Amino acid sequence: MSEKTLTEVTYRIRRFDPDGDTAPHWEEYGIPYSAGMTVLDGLWKVKEMRAPDLAWRSSCRMGVCGSCGMLVNGKARLACNTQVTELGGDTVVVAPLPNFDIVRDLVPELAPMFDSHRALMPHVIREDVQEQEHPTGEFWQSAHELEQYLQFSYCIKCGCCMAACPTFATDALYSGPMPLGQAHRYNSDTRDGGFSARKRVLAGEAGPWRCHFAGECSRVCPKGVDPAKAIQLMKRELVLDYLRLHKQHRPATVAKKATETKRREGIPEPPAPTV
Amino acid sequence: MIESKGHPNRLGIWGWLGGGRWGVERYLYTLHRLTGLGLLTYFLLHILVTSSRALGKAPWEQAMNAVTGPLFKLGEYLVFVAFAFHAVNGIRLGIIELGFGVGPPIEPVYPYRTSLDVQRPLAVGVLLLAAIIVVMGTLNFWVLE
Numbered sequence: 001m002s003e004k005t006l007t008e009v010t011y012r013i014r015r016f017d018p019d020g021d022t023a024p025h026w027e028e029y030g031i032p033y034s035a036g037m038t039v040l041d042g043l044w045k046v047k048e049m050r051a052p053d054l055a056w057r058s059s060c061r062m063g064v065c066g067s068c069g070m071l072v073n074g075k076a077r078l079a080c081n082t083q084v085t086e087l088g089g090d091t092v093v094v095a096p097l098p099n100f101d102i103v104r105d106l107v108p109e110l111a112p113m114f115d116s117h118r119a120l121m122p123h124v125i126r127e128d129v130q131e132q133e134h135p136t137g138e139f140w141q142s143a144h145e146l147e148q149y150l151q152f153s154y155c156i157k158c159g160c161c162m163a164a165c166p167t168f169a170t171d172a173l174y175s176g177p178m179p180l181g182q183a184h185r186y187n188s189d190t191r192d193g194g195f196s197a198r199k200r201v202l203a204g205e206a207g208p209w210r211c212h213f214a215g216e217c218s219r220v221c222p223k224g225v226d227p228a229k230a231i232q233l234m235k236r237e238l239v240l241d242y243l244r245l246h247k248q249h250r251p252a253t254v255a256k257k258a259t260e261t262k263r264r265e266g267i268p269e270p271p272a273p274t275v
Numbered sequence: 276m277i278e279s280k281g282h283p284n285r286l287g288i289w290g291w292l293g294g295g296r297w298g299v300e301r302y303l304y305t306l307h308r309l310t311g312l313g314l315l316t317y318f319l320l321h322i323l324v325t326s327s328r329a330l331g332k333a334p335w336e337q338a339m340n341a342v343t344g345p346l347f348k349l350g351e352y353l354v355f356v357a358f359a360f361h362a363v364n365g366i367r368l369g370i371i372e373l374g375f376g377v378g379p380p381i382e383p384v385y386p387y388r389t390s391l392d393v394q395r396p397l398a399v400g401v402l403l404l405a406a407i408i409v410v411m412g413t414l415n416f417w418v419l420e
Binding site: 016018023024096097098099100101102103104108109147148149150151152154165166168169170172188211212213214215216218219221223224225226228229230232233235236237239 | 286289291297308368371374381385390
């Protein structure tokens with residue numbers, strides 16, 4: 001339905017009050033449509049006009065913070081990043097992200113996801129603690145090496161991939177696409193030396209071998225992170241490691257400071273500082 | 276592990292079959308699991324039937340007589356169809372799960388091109404190959420006999 005013909009939108013919202021309800025139920029609210037309205041804008045209107053006790057999470061309103069992940073018309077998306085008109089009708093069906101317990105209304109309990117994330121050590125692991133605590137320079141990394149993990153570093157931890165994953169839907173032990181994708185993000189970072197430490201978790205039930213490429217995580221990811229690709233690439237690394245063919249790399253060293261390099265001839269000196 | 280006090284909302288088996296608007300790879304995933312379970316059931320029955328031979332000729336013939344007839348022939352045909360899909364799709368998954376056919380990491384620029392798009396020709400090829408095997412098997416099962 002186009003913006004010109006749409007005057008009112010019906011929000012069908014799955015609601016749950018832990019203090020009064022034994023199970024979630026659906027409620028409908030009619031609100032006026034305004035041009036450029038996102039699903040999140042509509043939720044604010046519902047809250048202002050019809051249901052002041054409606055609860056959800058949101059913050060940045062620009063698809064950056066990852067707070068407003070919810071099931072909109074059957075697909076996990078960011079409410080702030082979804083125009084009402086792109087849903088193709090005058091009814092918006094909103095439910096909390098599946099595969100997470102419901103705290104209240106549209107608020108999912110994301111703590112188990114972050115628990116799995118933490119277990120996979122999503123940070124640069126190195127032995128030179130002194131250099132990390134008191135850095136003397138940047139770790140050297142080429143543009144090509146950066147490309148190996150840059151795509152996966154755009155993850156905003158919204159949980160949409162976890163809600164869409166059919167394996168995670170039946171297997172609570174499986175880490176899920178977000179934590180595994182982030183494990184690969186750090187495994188493929190040349191500054192990192194934590195592959196062996198993460199391998200202990202990755203080789204178990206929580207690891208990537210439960211993934212069989214349904215691909216929903218990549219389809220719903222609002223940032224184009226493609227966790228399914230990260231997981232398959234990580235599996236290759238794990239197989240190569242098992243066959244002892246994995247290229248062991250020492251974590252990148254500290255890059256030489258510009259002052260330590262020799263200036264090429266013929267390049268004029270910069271002007272003297274004015275301040 | 277942080278214990279949640281919220282209302283359970285895990286999709287369970289419904290997560291395989293529905294619960295949203297999904298793409299072709301998800302249906303292949305579900306079909307792969309269902310055909311796998313079907314083949315496993317067949318293998319268990321197969322072992323049960325053939326193990327009757329160890330008990331002597333009479334139990335063996337009794338077991339063989341029990342699994343003849345049009346219903347079992349249809350069942351055998353379905354096992355063949357399940358095998359054709361499961362085997363060919365298994366090769367696709369083997370290739371993909373070794374990190375081939377999904378493409379290298381790229382800069383995500385909207386509209387995003389994911390690994391699903393990169394491996395789509397492989398998925399289409401798998402479906403075509405499975406269809407060819409099923410057609411050939413169908414002829415052998417029902418027409419040429």
